[in-house]
Amino acid sequence: MPNNDKKKKFSIQELSLKRRIWIAISLVTLIPLIVIIYHFSGLYISIHAVVAAFLIISLGWWIIFEVFTSIVRVYSNSKKTLKNIGEDAPDVANEVQSLESIINILSSKMRSGLEQLKDFSQKAEELNQEVSKKVLVLSTILQANDLFSKELPPREILQFLNQRLKEIVEMKISFCILLDELSGKFELASYCGIDAAKVEEIIDEKNSDLYKAGRTFILDKENKSFPYTKLANGLGVINMAVVPILSRNQQVGILVAASHLDNFMFSKDDLSVLNLFSQNIAIIWEHKRLSHKVDELEVFDYLTGLYNEKYIRKRLDEEMIRSLSYQRPCALLFMEISNYKEYQERFGPIESEKLVKKTAKIFKEGLRPIDIPGRFGLSRLCAILIEKNKRQSQAIAKELKKKIEDNFKNQVKLSFSVAENPIDGVTAKELILFAESHIGTSQANETS
Amino acid sequence: MKPPKKVEKPLGQILVERGVITFEQLEKALAVQNKDGGLIGEVIAKLGFAKEDEIAHCLSLQFGFPYLPLENYEVSKETVSLVPKNVATHYCLIALDKIGATLTVAIANPLNTQAIEDLEDLSHCDIQVFVSTPSDIRKAIEKFY
Numbered sequence: 001m002p003n004n005d006k007k008k009k010f011s012i013q014e015l016s017l018k019r020r021i022w023i024a025i026s027l028v029t030l031i032p033l034i035v036i037i038y039h040f041s042g043l044y045i046s047i048h049a050v051v052a053a054f055l056i057i058s059l060g061w062w063i064i065f066e067v068f069t070s071i072v073r074v075y076s077n078s079k080k081t082l083k084n085i086g087e088d089a090p091d092v093a094n095e096v097q098s099l100e101s102i103i104n105i106l107s108s109k110m111r112s113g114l115e116q117l118k119d120f121s122q123k124a125e126e127l128n129q130e131v132s133k134k135v136l137v138l139s140t141i142l143q144a145n146d147l148f149s150k151e152l153p154p155r156e157i158l159q160f161l162n163q164r165l166k167e168i169v170e171m172k173i174s175f176c177i178l179l180d181e182l183s184g185k186f187e188l189a190s191y192c193g194i195d196a197a198k199v200e201e202i203i204d205e206k207n208s209d210l211y212k213a214g215r216t217f218i219l220d221k222e223n224k225s226f227p228y229t230k231l232a233n234g235l236g237v238i239n240m241a242v243v244p245i246l247s248r249n250q251q252v253g254i255l256v257a258a259s260h261l262d263n264f265m266f267s268k269d270d271l272s273v274l275n276l277f278s279q280n281i282a283i284i285w286e287h288k289r290l291s292h293k294v295d296e297l298e299v300f301d302y303l304t305g306l307y308n309e310k311y312i313r314k315r316l317d318e319e320m321i322r323s324l325s326y327q328r329p330c331a332l333l334f335m336e337i338s339n340y341k342e343y344q345e346r347f348g349p350i351e352s353e354k355l356v357k358k359t360a361k362i363f364k365e366g367l368r369p370i371d372i373p374g375r376f377g378l379s380r381l382c383a384i385l386i387e388k389n390k391r392q393s394q395a396i397a398k399e400l401k402k403k404i405e406d407n408f409k410n411q412v413k414l415s416f417s418v419a420e421n422p423i424d425g426v427t428a429k430e431l432i433l434f435a436e437s438h439i440g441t442s443q444a445n446e447t448s
Numbered sequence: 449m450k451p452p453k454k455v456e457k458p459l460g461q462i463l464v465e466r467g468v469i470t471f472e473q474l475e476k477a478l479a480v481q482n483k484d485g486g487l488i489g490e491v492i493a494k495l496g497f498a499k500e501d502e503i504a505h506c507l508s509l510q511f512g513f514p515y516l517p518l519e520n521y522e523v524s525k526e527t528v529s530l531v532p533k534n535v536a537t538h539y540c541l542i543a544l545d546k547i548g549a550t551l552t553v554a555i556a557n558p559l560n561t562q563a564i565e566d567l568e569d570l571s572h573c574d575i576q577v578f579v580s581t582p583s584d585i586r587k588a589i590e591k592f593y
Binding site for chain 2: 322323324325326327328329387388389390391392420421422423426
C-alpha cells in the first residue's frame, strides 16, 4: 500500500491539468532549445543524446495529447449524461465551449433538483408530523377508553384528556365546563394550564349563552368576531376556541383551548381534534349520568343479593314513620363478621366473599319474610326487624349468631348490636349511629 | 302489680266483641287507619263510632286494667323523666309514680306488650299499668315534659 501511494504521488495522472500542460510545454520546448543552443555553440552531440531528446519531446507531446483526450472524454461523458436526463447538448463546434454550456445546464438542473428534494423532505416532515399528531389523538382516545373501562373517576379521565389536548393542539390553556345534573349548574370539570380559581371566576360571570349556543366560536388572527372577548381577556389570551359538548342534542358543556401566540390561526385539524375530544367528553358525561341513574335505581347488593345500604337507610326512615303511626317498635340489627380481616388474610379475597355470601344466606333464612335484610359494609349485615322491640331483637340476634357460627364450625366470629325505635333514636340516622357505635359491646354478645 | 293478662288480640276485635262498635264500623275504621295511619282506638273515636273513654272503659272491664282519668292528675317531673319523651310520645304513655321497684304508668293501649317490655328495660322496674284515653295522655305529656 505505501508503494502504491508513492506511485500515485509521482503519477502524472494525479497532477492537475495546468501542471501537466506546464510539464508538457517544458519538455517540448526546453529540450529542443537546449539541443539547438548546444549544437550552434559547436559542441558535439552524440546520437544517444539526440535520441534521448527526441524521446523527451515525444513524452511532452504525449502528455499534451493526454490532456486533450481527457477533456474530450469529459465532454463526451457530459453529453451522454445530458442525453440521459432528456436534454440536448448545445450545438457548438468548440468542445470546451460546449462543455461549459453542458456544465451550466447540469448545474442548473442540479440546483432545481436540490430545491425539489428540499421541498419533498419538508413535505415528508409535515406529513410525518400530521401522522404522528393523528396517532397521538387516537392513542389518547384509546387510553381514555382504557381508563374508562378501568372505572377510573370521570374527573381523572377528563383531566387526562385536557392535558393531552393542550399538548396536541399546542395551547397554553385547556379546560372543560360540564353540567352537573344534581345541582343543575355548569361547573369546572377539568383544567390544564390555568388556575382553577380563575376559571371559577369566569363561570361566575354568568356566560350562560356560552352553554346554550350549540356551536363553535373561534378567536384568532383571521376570526375576530368572537362574542366572548371578555372571557378571552379574563383569561389573558388572544386565541381561543370554544367547542360545545353535546349529548343527545343537548349542550352539556364547553371545551375550551386558548393561547397567546401572535399571528396564530386554528387549523382545520385543530378544530377536528377539539371536536373529537368534545365527543369523547360527551360520552364520559353521558356514562356518568347513566351510572348515577343506575346507582339510584339499584337496591340490591351485588354480592349477597340482600338490600344495599342506600335502600336500608331509606326504608328504615319509612318504617320508623310507620312504627310511630301504629305505636309499635321497630328495630335495627347489625351483624358483623368480627374476624373477617384475619379470614381474608388466611383464605384470600375469593373465599372471604364466599363467606359473606353464605353468611348472608343463613342470615336471611333466619329472619321472617316481613323483615328487611341488607348489607351495610364489607363484612356487615343488617336487618330492619318490623315491630320488634329490643328484647325480641336481641333474642333473634343471639339465635342467628349461634346458627351462623355453628355452620362455620366456629371459624367465624360474629358480633352484633340492636337499636330500637323509640328507645335508641327517633330517626334512621340516630338508630344507625347507635347500632354502629354499640356493635360488639352489647350484653347479648357477651352472653352468647 | 303487673298487667293482669297479656293479650295479643287486636283492640278493634275486642271492641266489636264487647259491642262497643259494629263490625262494619271496625272495617271502616281499619280502612281509614290504612290510609291515614294512627292508632285504631283514636281512629274509632275520631270517626265518632265510640268515645275515647268508652274504649278505655272497655279495655279496663275486659282485661282488668284499672282506668285512670288524667285530667286533674299531678305527676312529678322526676317520675316523668324516667321515661324519655320520645318513648312516651311513641307509645302514648306517661309515667305516673315510682314506688320501690314498681313504676306506674298510664297507657292508651295496655295490650301493647312490647311497650311494657321496653319500659321494663328502660327503668329496670316492674310496670303497673293504668288505662287512660289517648287525648288525656297527650295533654299530660305536653304538660309535664
